Amino acid sequence: MTERLVLVGNGMAGVRTLEELLKLAPEKYAVTVFGDEPYANYNRILLSPVLAGDKTIDEICLNGRDWYENNGIELRTGTAVAEIDRGGRRIIAADGTTADYDRLILATGSRPVRLPIPGADLPGVVTFRDIADVEAMTEASAKHDRAVVIGGGLLGLEAAHGLRERGMEVTVVHIADHLMERQLDAPAGRMLQQSMAERGIRFELPATTEAILGEEAATGIRLNDGRELDAGLVVMAAGIRPNTGLAESSGIYCERGILVGDTMQTFDPRIWAVGECVQHRGATYGLVAPLFDQAKVAANHLAEAGTARYEGSVTSTKLKVSGIDLFSAGDFHGGADSEAMVLADAAGGVYKKLVIEENRIAGAVLFGDTIDGSWYFQLMRDGTDISELRDQLLFGQAHLGDAGHGEGNRVAAMADDVEICGCNGVSKADIVQAIGDKGLFTLEDVRAHTKASSSCGSCTGLVESLLASTVGEGYETTPAKKALCGCTEYSHDEVRAAIRDHALKSIPEVMHFLEWGSEDGCNKCRPALNYYLLCAWPGEYADDPASRFVNERAHANIQKDGTYSVVPRIWGGVTSPAQLRAIAEVAEKYEVPTVKFTGGQRVDLLGVAKENLPQVWADLAAHGFVSGHAYGKAVRTVKTCVGQEWCRFGVQDSTSLGIELEHMAWGAWTPHKVKLAVSGCPRNCAESTVKDVGVVAVESGWEIHVAGNGGTKVRACDFLTRVDTADQVKEHTAAFLQLYREQAHYLERTAHWVERVGLAPIRERVVDDGDARAALAERFWYAQSFAQVDPWRQHAESADQRPYIPLKEVAG
Numbered sequence: 001m002t003e004r005l006v007l008v009g010n011g012m013a014g015v016r017t018l019e020e021l022l023k024l025a026p027e028k029y030a031v032t033v034f035g036d037e038p039y040a041n042y043n044r045i046l047l048s049p050v051l052a053g054d055k056t057i058d059e060i061c062l063n064g065r066d067w068y069e070n071n072g073i074e075l076r077t078g079t080a081v082a083e084i085d086r087g088g089r090r091i092i093a094a095d096g097t098t099a100d101y102d103r104l105i106l107a108t109g110s111r112p113v114r115l116p117i118p119g120a121d122l123p124g125v126v127t128f129r130d131i132a133d134v135e136a137m138t139e140a141s142a143k144h145d146r147a148v149v150i151g152g153g154l155l156g157l158e159a160a161h162g163l164r165e166r167g168m169e170v171t172v173v174h175i176a177d178h179l180m181e182r183q184l185d186a187p188a189g190r191m192l193q194q195s196m197a198e199r200g201i202r203f204e205l206p207a208t209t210e211a212i213l214g215e216e217a218a219t220g221i222r223l224n225d226g227r228e229l230d231a232g233l234v235v236m237a238a239g240i241r242p243n244t245g246l247a248e249s250s251g252i253y254c255e256r257g258i259l260v261g262d263t264m265q266t267f268d269p270r271i272w273a274v275g276e277c278v279q280h281r282g283a284t285y286g287l288v289a290p291l292f293d294q295a296k297v298a299a300n301h302l303a304e305a306g307t308a309r310y311e312g313s314v315t316s317t318k319l320k321v322s323g324i325d326l327f328s329a330g331d332f333h334g335g336a337d338s339e340a341m342v343l344a345d346a347a348g349g350v351y352k353k354l355v356i357e358e359n360r361i362a363g364a365v366l367f368g369d370t371i372d373g374s375w376y377f378q379l380m381r382d383g384t385d386i387s388e389l390r391d392q393l394l395f396g397q398a399h400l401g402d403a404g405h406g407e408g409n410r411v412a413a414m415a416d417d418v419e420i421c422g423c424n425g426v427s428k429a430d431i432v433q434a435i436g437d438k439g440l441f442t443l444e445d446v447r448a449h450t451k452a453s454s455s456c457g458s459c460t461g462l463v464e465s466l467l468a469s470t471v472g473e474g475y476e477t478t479p480a481k482k483a484l485c486g487c488t489e490y491s492h493d494e495v496r497a498a499i500r501d502h503a504l505k506s507i508p509e510v511m512h513f514l515e516w517g518s519e520d521g522c523n524k525c526r527p528a529l530n531y532y533l534l535c536a537w538p539g540e541y542a543d544d545p546a547s548r549f550v551n552e553r554a555h556a557n558i559q560k561d562g563t564y565s566v567v568p569r570i571w572g573g574v575t576s577p578a579q580l581r582a583i584a585e586v587a588e589k590y591e592v593p594t595v596k597f598t599g600g601q602r603v604d605l606l607g608v609a610k611e612n613l614p615q616v617w618a619d620l621a622a623h624g625f626v627s628g629h630a631y632g633k634a635v636r637t638v639k640t641c642v643g644q645e646w647c648r649f650g651v652q653d654s655t656s657l658g659i660e661l662e663h664m665a666w667g668a669w670t671p672h673k674v675k676l677a678v679s680g681c682p683r684n685c686a687e688s689t690v691k692d693v694g695v696v697a698v699e700s701g702w703e704i705h706v707a708g709n710g711g712t713k714v715r716a717c718d719f720l721t722r723v724d725t726a727d728q729v730k731e732h733t734a735a736f737l738q739l740y741r742e743q744a745h746y747l748e749r750t751a752h753w754v755e756r757v758g759l760a761p762i763r764e765r766v767v768d769d770g771d772a773r774a775a776l777a778e779r780f781w782y783a784q785s786f787a788q789v790d791p792w793r794q795h796a797e798s799a800d801q802r803p804y805i806p807l808k809e810v811a812g
């Protein structure tokens with residue numbers, strides 16, 4: 001029989017518990033919800049932007065009435081629960097209606113504190129907790145010019161900002177000597193005050209309100225020094241108290257809040273409690289992130305789905321006043337055993353303070369530049385030893401080492417598990433994965449699928465940057481399916497899937513099966529199909545030279561004067577006198593006008609006449625050279641630095657690893673050109689972090705970075721992982737390249753591919769899942785067993801030299 005579940009409190013924590021429960025056990029309960037507010041479920045956090053006129057009430061609705069209906073939940077709004085008959089397992093509402101329960105959730109939130117001072121009950125005195133309060137303030141702002149806000153904490157300042165935006169003259173009266181003293185130290189508090197003063201808000205602090213003045217309605221306040229301030233509206237934002245009245249009167253054990261254990265059960269095991277009303281391990285919370293964690297645990301137990309435990313939360317605070325960036329977390333005062341790192345740039349409006357205890361971040365206050373807030377918070381929550389980051393820590397993640405992450409790339413530089421949306425506990429990886437998996441293109445899409453940025457909204461900028469860096473130019477445009485070319489309606493992915501699923505093994509077969517719109521295809525689809533077939537059926541598919549671009553057909557880069565450039569492969573950029581002599585001989589013999597070193601540490605013979613190509617190749621092959629594939633959508637160079645063998649900074653043998661990697665990867669055909677590099681230490685002389693695969697040696701092994709490129713738009717790599725051994729580097733590189741080969745669209749560089757699909761799913765297969773990695777690497781190596789044939793030698797030895805003989809001679 002379906003059990004009966006009653007929720008008292010239709011707010012953020014209670015309804016989140018139901019959402020979590022519906023995911024786990026949608027059929028388990030017949031649910032009834034009581035809420036004393038007359039609305040469906042809304043986002044309380046966003047009352048501040050509503051007050052400021054930036055959002056409407058409709059826009060902050062989280063779950064409308066249709067959500068309750070669709071999930072078979074009975075919603076009784078405007079109905080306060082007055083009593084719990086625990087013996088009879090029934091709740092009794094103030095209007096006399098009742099509901100029986102098998103299990104009960106209490107999520108009654110908090111009540112704002114009304115200071116016990118004369119005049120506190122006068123009309124015109126409001127708190128800031130719900131929609132009714134916002135409506136009262138909005139109305140008052142239309143009638144009165146002046147407001148006083150009592151309390152310079154988060155809520156008071158957001159109220160002051162909102163009222164100022166509505167045109168009122170606002171004075172904040174605060175008891176402490178700087179603002180938000182629970183979250184900020186004095187310098188940050190003072191900078192905040194200055195910023196808000198610049199927005200036209202006045203401050204009285206330290207000051208205490210002695211009384212509210214007025215007979216019929218509030219007309220002002222009197223401070224304890226006797227001064228009086230005029231105000232037609234007085235907002236009391238002097239703190240909140242867990243709302244325990246109902247629980248207490250029903251005999252449920254309460255202290256400051258309703259006492260719960262790690263399963264979120266109260267002393268009555270049929271009754272759960274979540275949200276601001278609870279006290280857990282001595283702590284009460286006033287922010288949503290912990291409440292959502294609690295909701296998950298409560299739902300887990302209500303669904304009888306497991307053994308989840310809530311063990312408490314570390315919280316961080318952000319202020320939602322546009323243009324003021326403020327972040328605070330943990331113990332920002334520090335004690336005798338801690339030290340503080342401080343960066344104060346008063347002129348630039350930036351202040352950063354990190355409190356360090358035993359090489360770990362214990363607290364952080366950031367003002368003016370909060371981009372690294374999530375990173376510090378993550379380091380703090382994970383208890384990461386920061387000794388190795390010390391000298392760069394204050395400057396932020398973007399300045400770490402020589403990784404080369406530019407300013408615009410800061411979000412991209414964040415680790416995947418960094419929490420972007422603190423309110424809803426959504427990490428960068430969650431967002432990137434949702435963008436990739438579900439094809440999300442707009443902020444609204446991301447909000448709908450991940451909830452990120454849907455609560456306080458302070459992470460909206462980060463989410464937008466993530467969208468921009470993940471979907472690139474497609475951001476904010478509605479995704480339309482993009483056909484591979486004008487000859488077909490099918491996209492790259494659909495064509496690849498058809499090749500795989502229907503075992504199509506030649507270009508005509510693909511065209512026939514997919515009803516190609518042109519008989520022979522075009523210069524866009526033929527090279528793509530040739531590559532897709534080569535990748536899908538290594539060893540079986542015979543490459544079609546006619547479907548290649550001219551450089552790949554000629555195995556050399558055509559130059560602007562019609563001659564060609566020949567670049568032999570120089571493994572890892574390491575050569576020898578014999579090789580150099582051989583190159584010199586070839587250059588002299590064929591009168592090569594220019595011999596030049598390339599950016600990839602090779603020697604380029606420029607100006608080779610087409611008819612000389614086979615002999616040039618034959619001579620080079622005779623000296624042991626193979627093609628450098630400088631002309632192809634293929635693996636090109638592996639650049640190395642001198643590394644441990646010669647360099648006093650080197651910590652690993654980067655040269656040998658580079659050579660091994662090049663021997664492993666040469667000859668591979670890829671969707672676009674691929675460049676690799678290996679540096680012997682984080683000084684990164686081989687510029688590894690702008691390569692498709694860049695390896696950087698560290699004391700303990702190797703860091704692997706991926707998806708960078710130089711070119712017109714430089715993109716620094718994303719950090720993929722750190723490994724211990726050279727063999728692991730090779731396996732990860734092979735797996736990454738194979739995934740790129742299998743997933744990327746033809747002519748898509750690794751950078752664009754990673755931005756399109758997101759790093760998280762790639763990391764999952766290449767790093768986290770060892771079996772998947774091994775399988776990918778195997779496929780790469782298998783394909784390589786057919787690909788590592790030197791095309792120069794083949795062509796030099798071929799009986800048919802016609803392609804290289806000028807047309808005139810062939811004809812004559």
Ligand SMILES: Cc1cc2nc3c(=O)[nH]c(=O)nc-3n(C[C@H](O)[C@H](O)[C@H](O)COP(=O)(O)OP(=O)(O)OC[C@H]3O[C@@H](n4cnc5c(N)ncnc54)[C@H](O)[C@@H]3O)c2cc1C
Binds near residue numbers: 008082129287
């Ligand atoms: C203006 C404002 C800005 C905020 N900004 C942030 C922020 O930026 N970041 C952040 O993390 N947090 C913020 N918060 C705090 C956050 O909104 C709360 O932590 C969160 O809403 C608490 O959720 P809850 O479900 O415990 O309580 P609530 O959301 O208050 O829900 C409790 C509900 O239960 C109802 N109720 C109580 N008793 C009864 C009863 N007997 N019968 C029926 N119904 C009852 C209440 O009326 C209420 O609707 C803000 C809060 C406010 C007011």
Ligand code: SF4
Binds near residue numbers: 642651654686
């Ligand atoms: S990267 Fe390090 S090891 Fe390599 S050359 Fe530069 S300083 Fe030396």
